[in-house]
Amino acid sequence: MIVAFQFWAFVFFFLFITLSAHGEDLLSCDSKSPSASGYRCDRNVHLLQCGTFGILRTNSLYDSLFNLSSYLGINQYLLREANGFSPDTEFLATDQPLIIPLDCKCIGGFFESELRKTTTKGESFYSIAQSLEGLTTCKAIQEKNPNVTPWGLSEKTLLSIPLRCACPSPQEITLRTKLLLSYPVKQGDTIAALAVSFNTTVDRIIDVNRRSQGASFRTNGLSPASTLLIPLEGKPKLGSFTKPQQPNLGYPAASIASSKIHKKKTKMRMMRVYIAVALVVFVAIFALPAVFLFYFLKRKGDILSKERDTELQKLSLSVRTTSEKKVSFDGSQNDLDGQIIDATPHKLFVETYTIEEIKKATEEFDSSNLIEDSVFHGRISGKNLAIKQMETSSISKIDFGLFNDAIHHHPNIIRLLGTCVTEGPDSFLVFEYAKNGSLKDWLHGGLAMKNQFIASCDCFLTWNQRLRICLDVATALQFMHHIMDPVYVHRNIKSRNILLDEEFKAKVGNFGMARCVEDDVAKGYLAPECLKQEIIAPSIDIFAFGVILLEVLSGQTPIRIRNVTEGEDEVALSEKIKVILESENVDELREWVDSALGENYSFDAAVTLANLARACVEEEPSLRPNAGEIVKKLSRLVEEKLLEGEEQLIISESSCKPLFKAEATSTSM
Known part of the structure; x- marks a missing residue:
């Protein structure tokens, strides 16, 4: 009975994924879409940096200016200015479109506008991508935060969120395209309707999106949870797309819209029923043996996984220094006496280095690598680092508990990357290198x-x-x-x-x-x-x-x-x-x-x-x-x-x- 229930649960889960994959695949952490990482940029073709805008529709997470500021790090003053809000505006209606100012840059071959999001407990990269309705993707967030587990995030984890954006080319600017608006597609959107709403043309929308997405861009059947670039000649205005223009045919506009939506939903519902029936028959006939094999292998894998997890938990109780002493990085002031100290419950991003690695990185502390006082420039594995020499006795005064996943990625705080604790009078801290x-x-x-x-x-x-x-x-x-x-x-x-x-x-x-x-x-x-x-x-x-x-x-x-x-x-x-x-x-x-x-x-x-x-x-x-x-x-x-x-x-x-x-x-x- 249980196996049968699991089988049908698997079937319906498979159907759900199949039916929704078209719109949701782009948001997935495993997306293979070439545009999941954002719009590509070419230094020989595009402006490498520009001020632009995106559209974000309010939802339960972002229904006030305070929430937008607290959880997404968007400045309230800039939001008020961009949207024409009065100083008293605070709470926002659900599904209200907002103009979000974006500072768009070409980084690593992709355009992005970085936001700093503070998470709530239990969020995931995927749910964040969903809440932003296509302005970013799980894959893009994962690429930007490689050291953070994408599922089951803790409260107040600070993430770098790359929003999808693009800068126009000089050629587009000559054609009066001053900026490219990042517009998250919603159900029922068409390029023709958007062209009317934003006072542009269908051809111009198609041109800029083919330039940015290439062959992956389709003019028919825009997918919800994807983003469309809208070429504009100036700053967008809320009124232009909150109330789309409708042709007057002598009938109430609301009735026309309601009738069209009802017919479209009915047609979509029937299509899904037909597809579901066909897939159930297919799965029942051909996939049943595969399902039983899947569960057999899964049970075997779970047993092996539990054994591996037990070993990993034993290994993660401490962090080894170069002298093979185990040091807690939880901010305590315990001496480095070789005792085993319980590890901090937070995930840390502090590596350990040997004194040989530090000497090699700084060319034996050559004076040409001295930045200032006791700070040297060094290179480890091809990466530029700042290496600070300090008394070993001072290491215990550092609050290592601060260097967890909640703070590690704050863009305005220099990251502590590692330590080299020695038995001598001097030890070393390894920091992110500031080039300027x-x-x-x-x-x-x-x-x-x-x-x-x-x-x-x-x-x-x-x-x-x-x-x-x-x-x-x-x-x-x-x-x-x-x-x-x-x-x-x-x-x-x-x-x-x-x-x-x-x-x-x-x-x-x-x-x-x-x-x-x-x-x-x-x-x-x-x-x-x-x-x-x-x-x-x-x-x-x-x-x-x-x-x-x-x-x-x-x-x-x-x-x-x-x-x-x-x-x-x-x-x-x-x-x-x-x-x-x-x-x-x-x-x-x-x-x-x-x-x-x-x-x-x-x-x-x-x-x-x-x-x-x-x-x-x-x-x-x-x-x-x-x-x-x-x-x-x-x-x-x-x-x-x-x-x-x-x-x-x-x-x-x-x-x-x-x-x-x-x-x-x-x-x-």
Whole structure:
């Protein structure tokens, strides 16, 4: 009886998969579709980066601006602007189409717009792809998060979600196609109807999709859960597709639509019944022996699998270091005494390296590989890495429990990739390599420039790059202060710890090392309450971030030494900005702005940034803005630049390209 039930369950499951495969195959983690990874890009044909938009229909997961911001990391201000919402708008009607701003880039041969999604318990890559209705696929998410198990995700896992997008070619731009909208197809959509809704033509839609999808694009029978590119001459408007135009034939439009839908559903239902009957007959006659064989092999495989799982559980109790000692990476402060310590329940992404591997990677710690202080550039298995030398006794102070799947992929936090714990006085940490050095290098000329990691001393950061870097750092602080549970205070925010990747995206370094730097907080970044009362709270990170804003704005170091007749005098940026703003002298502020910028910046934006920085360095902690408020204000500055039609803010080139060390440029991070 049980076998018969399992057999028919298998049959109906097979039928369900067969009938729905046409629309759902693209979303599957095992999809063989050539377009499952996204739209291909060609550096010789397309723009490599562009600002564009996508359409997302609201559902139970995304029914408010708060949910969209919390779970998808989409800035609420940008959403309000794109959709014309009032400041009071919060909750959204179900199945309401939303315009989502996308920053589209060509990465690894595919266009993508990266979102940072915070998961809810029990989600999977596939369910996430379903909730986004075709704007991404399970396969694309899996490729972007290779170290995360795609099923049964835990709560607050941070994922990188590549949304499907594309940039037009120069030829398409000459034909008045300013952007390509990513439109998730729904049941009943036709190219002709979409052409009318979006004020374009059928031929133009077909042309851009054949260019992007090639032979896989079909003009008839658009599949739900797939994405269509819509060529537009300007920013999309909600009204153009929320109420599609219908020809007036003298009958109520609602009746016409209802009749068509009813007929179509009836026809589809009958077709499925016919197919189901045929498949049941086929399976009953030919597939019954295969079903019994399948269950026999499955039972045998389950027994073997359980035996293997038992062995794996024994092996995963600890992580071995090079000296064959077992060290817990759960944030505890146990000594490295060779005892077996229970492993953390989270999945960790910290590898172990031998001292021989570290020496080979750094060419025996050759001075030419020294980045700054005790940090060396190295290469292991062809990958660029930053290798930090530190006292072995300090290893136990690192909160390794933070480096699990929830934080490992945050795009604005430098990843700790591995450790090399030795029996000697010095051990090593292996970090993600930041190709463009630190913010300090670019603003003040650090050792990285002197050692030719960035060889040209004439390079400087543009105004737009500076704004974007500030927003990236604020986003990292927002994650630490508002999303992490419990709240994490970095305690060592400074320009030297703000690292820039090859696209000048900012990443906060020294994450998880708060207890290692208790006596190493740089002068000029320390909040007054730390000096007076040794208070540890998110507000101290905000103070330090305010100092970084002042560095970015002025190009000056946090503490300036000024020679006076009676001796040297120290002037802190956090105090200088108060004097400048209280004077209400516009010319004084203009003169204080970094001269490297020349006239290539918005003075109004500089005033806004100066006032924001002034608020961050308030003497009283309660008067400082929190990270969420800072992100909102900086996002508004970024959006204003975009609305003015100026150059894109997320720029992969500065005023001139840095001349990287030859071996460091051969492999990307």
